[in-house]
Amino acid sequence: MKADAEAAKAKLLQLAEAKKAELEERVAEWTAKHDKQKLEKRAERAEAYAVTSVEIALAAAMEAEEAILEAAATRMDADQGLQALEPAGLSAGKGETSVETGATP
Structure with a gap:
């Protein structure tokens, strides 16, 4: 089970690295072709992702504060409630009757 999880994690890392390399190639191509529209859209998506991440973090912090x-x-x-259950002015052990003698300590 652990080996399967490690293998899946390794594959995920490999796929992420491949996707990153592919994206870097596309950005380099867009830059070389002066494709301002694609570069601008990519930047806008990154900014929207950052804003959304901050909103999620703030919501989590507010929820934690409420908790x-x-x-x-x-x-x-x-x-x-516990204080109300205690006999007035008596601490644990005081006022109890000894079962053996019937006397109060």
Whole structure:
């Protein structure tokens, strides 16, 4: 299973490198032919990708902030609930009756 995953990863890297080389050849060709329209469209797509990536990152950061605030509020609720369950002014172990003697320590 691990070997299959490693082989797939190696193939993916190989395909990515081939695609990168192909793109570099096309860009060089566009530059040599002074094909401004193709170069401009490529730049616009790269810029749109960058903007979208930033938007996704900001959304993830906002979601993380909400999760942090929700976790803090949940912890405060739990602490208050636990505090309400404790006998007033008694800490663990105090006020318990010994089963053997029936006496309070």
